Amino acid sequence: MTLWNESRRIDRFLSGWMSKRQAEVFKKQLHKHPELADKVRWQKRTLQLVRLSARRQLKKELRQIEAQLLGPEGDTPLKNQITQIW
Amino acid sequence: MITITNDSKTKRELLFKELYRSSFPSVARWVKRMGGDREQAQDIFQDSLIVFYEKTVQGLLENCDNPPAYVLGIAKKLWLKKYHKIKNDIPLTDWEKNISIPPDFYHQNKKQRRLLRFVEAAGKKCLEILQSFYYHQIPLSEIARQFGFSNTRSATVQKYKCLEKIRNEVKSKNLSYDDIME
Numbered sequence: 001m002t003l004w005n006e007s008r009r010i011d012r013f014l015s016g017w018m019s020k021r022q023a024e025v026f027k028k029q030l031h032k033h034p035e036l037a038d039k040v041r042w043q044k045r046t047l048q049l050v051r052l053s054a055r056r057q058l059k060k061e062l063r064q065i066e067a068q069l070l071g072p073e074g075d076t077p078l079k080n081q082i083t084q085i086w
Numbered sequence: 087m088i089t090i091t092n093d094s095k096t097k098r099e100l101l102f103k104e105l106y107r108s109s110f111p112s113v114a115r116w117v118k119r120m121g122g123d124r125e126q127a128q129d130i131f132q133d134s135l136i137v138f139y140e141k142t143v144q145g146l147l148e149n150c151d152n153p154p155a156y157v158l159g160i161a162k163k164l165w166l167k168k169y170h171k172i173k174n175d176i177p178l179t180d181w182e183k184n185i186s187i188p189p190d191f192y193h194q195n196k197k198q199r200r201l202l203r204f205v206e207a208a209g210k211k212c213l214e215i216l217q218s219f220y221y222h223q224i225p226l227s228e229i230a231r232q233f234g235f236s237n238t239r240s241a242t243v244q245k246y247k248c249l250e251k252i253r254n255e256v257k258s259k260n261l262s263y264d265d266i267m268e
Contacts, residue, residue: 007246039253046253047220048190049205052198053213054221055136055191056206061095062132065102081111086124 006036010043102135109134109154113161120165120173130168134161137187143223159185168192201259208255212248219245 012018013026030037069075070082110131117127137160141147150156159182166172167187194202206213215233218224224232230241 004246007250042253042257046256049202050216050220052202053206054217058136059132062102062135065099069106078107082114085114085118
């Protein structure tokens with residue numbers, strides 16, 4: 001199996017795109033092939049890190065948006081509402 | 087019905103600005119009632135928008151007819167998760183209690199944060215491609231266009247190459263599974 005096909009199968013398994021039967025077959029292969037199971041573990045971790053990284057990026061975007069909205073040239077009705085609260 | 091095209095930063099920005107106008111004041115008022123300050127309100131609200139965005143991208147909010155109320159519900163759950171306190175006289179409603187928060191939100195240890203910095207430095211373009219596909223759920227045809235690939239197949243191949251590259255780099259740091267996933 002090419003590396004690409006292997007990554008694709010792992011991807012399909014982790015994303016839930018396999019049928020129930022395909023997933024069962026794949027799980028059996030994980031038991032038989034520890035190196036494959038290892039790749040699945042690391043791919044799962046990698047995707048978690050991709051998600052965490054995307055959230056950090058999104059938070060940066062949100063801080064910039066907030067600075068625009070609440071800044072000197074920002075959204076006056078919104079600024080007034082927030083000023084009334086604090 | 088909420089629809090969001092898994093599209094560019096511009097469309098995302100428009101959505102967020104609209105949610106700021108419609109939802110931030112009520113979240114800010116609630117945080118103040120909880121004894122929080124303005125900075126905490128801003129922080130929790132931004133996190134609420136991230137959770138809201140993820141659910142929207144995943145198609146979980148197609149029947150949500152009151153986005154500001156939902157964002158407030160998310161904010162309350164996040165506040166509880168982060169600060170472990172809700173005033174007894176202001177309980178969550180049953181509907182709010184049922185709002186799910188991703189289990190890995192606010193759950194990073196030192197090693198994860200260090201690894202995250204490494205991953206972010208290791209390959210910016212690869213990371214952007216993977217974020218576009220796995221997080222923002224942008225179709226590969228659109229990723230091909232945005233990143234200048236000749237066709238969808240090229241984008242697909244590059245996606246898998248990037249996944250393998252980052253996966254191998256993460257593994258090469260030789261961190262144990264439990265260290266990262268706890």
